[in-house]
Every structure is written in C-alpha cells, then in structure tokens.
Amino acid sequence: MVRVGLQISATLENIQTLKTHEDYPYFFKLTCSNCGESSNKWHDITESERVQQDTRNADGFNFYMKCKMCGRENSMDVVEKTNVPYTADDSGKYKTIVVFDCRGVEPVEFSPRSGWKVECAENGQKFEDVDLSEDDWVEYDQKNKNSVGVYEFASKFIKLKK
Template sequence: MVKIALQIKATLENIEELQTCHPHYAFFVRIKCTNCGEVSDKWHDITEGERVNEDTRNPKGFNFYMKCRMCFRENSIDIVEGSNVSYMADDSGKMKTIVAFDCRGVELIQFSPRTGWIARASENGTTFEDVDLSKDDWVEYDQKNNTSLGVYEFESHFIKIKK
C-alpha cells in the first residue's frame, strides 16, 4: 500500500479558492502497474463518490479497481478520506497537495485536470462551477465585482507520502 499525493501549482487572478472538494469530481489519471511496469494507454477516472467491486472480501469496494492487462494482477485506488482540500489565493504560484490516494498495485504517473473544478472569486464574488482546466488556463469575468478572473500556468505532479 502506497499513499500518493497530487500536488498542483497555478497562478490565480482574483480567485479566492479553487477546488475539487466535491464527491463527484473525476480525477483523470494515467497509471503504471507496480508488478510488471505496464503503463496504461488510456486515462482512468477516480471519483470519491463512486465505489466499485464490492464483494464479501471488501464490502466497501474501491474508488477504482482494475486488473492489469499484462500480468492480470488486481489493483485498486481509494481517495484518502478527508484529504481533499482547496487551493487558495495564498497558495498561488506554489505547489500544494490537494488530495491523497491509497494505491494498491499501481502508481499514479500523470494527471489531467479537465472539467468540474469550482472557482470562487475574491471579495465575495461569483462562484463558477464546472471550470475547465484542460488547457491549463481558464479566464472569466466576474460581473458582480467588475473584474477579470483567471487560473494560469496550471501544473501538477504526484509525490509519494508517508502517513
């Protein structure tokens, strides 16, 4: 069992909070089997609010489950409960862990942000839902505060953590 944290970094313009902290956000990742080294050729989605492969051995199931297509090893991933946090204005330009995964038999190697982010504008501004960061930049206008908003230079990587 390995715990892997997703860290992000972005420049926020007039954004107080950027988050995925809802149970239906799908984290799109590419994975590698730790047994044979096979790297998935497609993106897999992991959603905290969804459970799969529930059986008598594991009545709670997993957030993600698959058998490796090369070595047939059973692998699973769970989002660590309570690990999902927001990226705040004070974090702008710095790497910050926003979620942790409990990985069994796989390693996370790449993240694709895509849609589903929530951005809350500064000074009690508008909240934008379903923000799309697939192009690593997002721009909008907050009519409530008459100001431009943006998320720029989005970066991400995974690190192994000890907990």
C-alpha cells in the first residue's frame, strides 16, 4: 500500500480558500503498479462513495478496478480527514490537499473539473460548484465589488511516508 498526496498550485486573486468536499469526484488517469499499464480513460474517486467489489474488505473501497492487462485487482481510498483547503497563504506554491491509499494502482494525471468551493477574501461571496477544467476561473465578488479568480492551476502527485 502506497500513500499518494495530490498537490495543487494556483494563483488566487481575492480568494481566501479553494477547496473540495467529501462528495467531490477526483478524476484521475491511473497506472497499474504491477504491470505498468496506463489507462487512457478518466476514473472518478469520491470519498463519500464505497464500492463492494472485493471480499477481502467488508467496508469496500472508494475505487476498485481490475487491470485489463495483468488481471490484478486494484483499489484506492481517500484517507479520512486529509482533505484540506488551499488558502491565500498557499497561493503560488504546491500544497497537498488530499491523500490516497493506493493498492496496486497509482494516479498519474488529475483533471480538476467542476465542484470546487471558493470563499472570497474579507468575508466576501462564496461560490459553489466552481469549474477549474480550463485551469483558470474568474468571477465577480458582489459583496466586495472586485474581481476574484483562480489562475495557473497545476497539480502533481507525491509519494508519502506512512
């Protein structure tokens, strides 16, 4: 079992926090750790959802798949209480926002898509279901009468020690 952290970096304009939630679907492209086969399709992993595919784990997994190449059974779970917001203080730097327990499979590419939550600076507006699929997002904060935005969104994965 390998723990992998999803790190993001972005430039935040007049935004206090950028975050996901337990119903947020993380979309990944994955590689089998056994044979090295990489998937071309996107797979979604949601913390609040469990799948019962494997008799070895009665609780199920957040994600389960069988490798098409080697037939190995692989799974991933979101590690509870590792989901943290990306804040104005983090702007421009990489920060781990969530950790995954990976068994036989590892994420190699992340697609942010929609479902992010944004809280503007200085008790400004809150935006739900923000779409970062274009790596940039711009809106107008009516309360503070200024533009807000997420720019230069980037992500990477790091292997963590247990």
